[in-house]
Amino acid sequence: MYPWALIDLHCDTVADWKYTKAGTDDTMDDPQRVLSLSSIPPQVHWCQFYAVFIPDECRGQQAIDYFEFNRRRFERQIQKFSSRAAFCRNSREIEAAWAEGRTAAVLTIENGSALAGDLRRVSLLAQQGVRCMTLTWNGENELGSGSQTEHGLSPLGRAVIPEMERCNILVDVSHLNDAGFRDVLETAQKPFVATHSNARAVCGHPRNLTDDQIREMVRRDCLIGLNYYVRFLKDSGPAGPDDLWHHVEHFLELGAEKNLALGSDFDGADLPEFLNTPSKAAGLFDLFLSRGLSLEQAEGILFRNTLSFLQRNLPA
DSSP: OOOSEEEEEEEOOSSOSTTOOSSOSOGGGOTTSSOOGGGSOTTSEEEEEEEEEOOTTOOHHHHHHHHHHHHHHHHHHHHHTTTTEEEOOSHHHHHHHHHTTOEEEEEEEEOGGGGTTOTTHHHHHHHTTEEEEESOOSSBOSSOBBTTSOOOOOHHHHHHHHHHHHTTOEEEOTTBOHHHHHHHHHHOOSOOEETTOOBTTTSOOTTSBOHHHHHHHHHTTOEEEEOOOHHHHOSSSOOOHHHHHHHHHHHHHTTOTTTEEEOOOBTSSOOOGGGSSHHHHHTHHHHHHHTTOOHHHHHIIIIIHHHHHHHHHSOO
């Protein structure tokens, strides 16, 4: 049985990098990629957050150029595949796309280096339709430090948060290190997201969230997307359905029933076999029901929690 709808908070399908260098310029419907419009189950109303991933080595004008190239690629494909996909900026447009039988496509950014250190670019990105941005990737940029470094947010990083909130771009803390996360807590006035992060108590990778971080995100009505990457699911060895379920259980134990969502990392990570296609990801609905979740809880993780979050935090 498939869910009525599915919202996925993160994929790297648009840009070409380590996991996505083969195929054509039509990255959104490339059969060599994990996620393609043609591989989405037709009976599922799908919403995909498409991230423009910017490598850490891209800085300044190079980062701007890289983002613009991939943004234009995204917009060109939205036009080419307009019968199957719609560029969406809020929950109203997502639901309108679903009513028309189209995939809802939300433009996001992975790595705040897209700003090139210029606070004024936040409003420009918002005008271009960007609705979510990670402050960092794994290394350092002008805003702060990622999970492989130790510093917190820079003064510019702290200034970016209220500007993103003003411009209706969701602050994404996935990839931030613990010091940067603490700085976000001191600065953010609105709920934020971790688009693709798991529970560190279950899998000890520093990209995952600590219990204290999860509790604080619950308290602030934030949103957390489950990541399918094998190294974030399990400390060693192949990952199976039980390993993902252990993360779900832990989040629920910490009170995150209304905060939990999906953030696959399609085309950006090594995936376990049971989650390596959109159809298999939609099959999580049956997995959750089989493990004892109610229909309401399973639908919450698959799409309702995210849709409710967007209704509250991205004005129509």
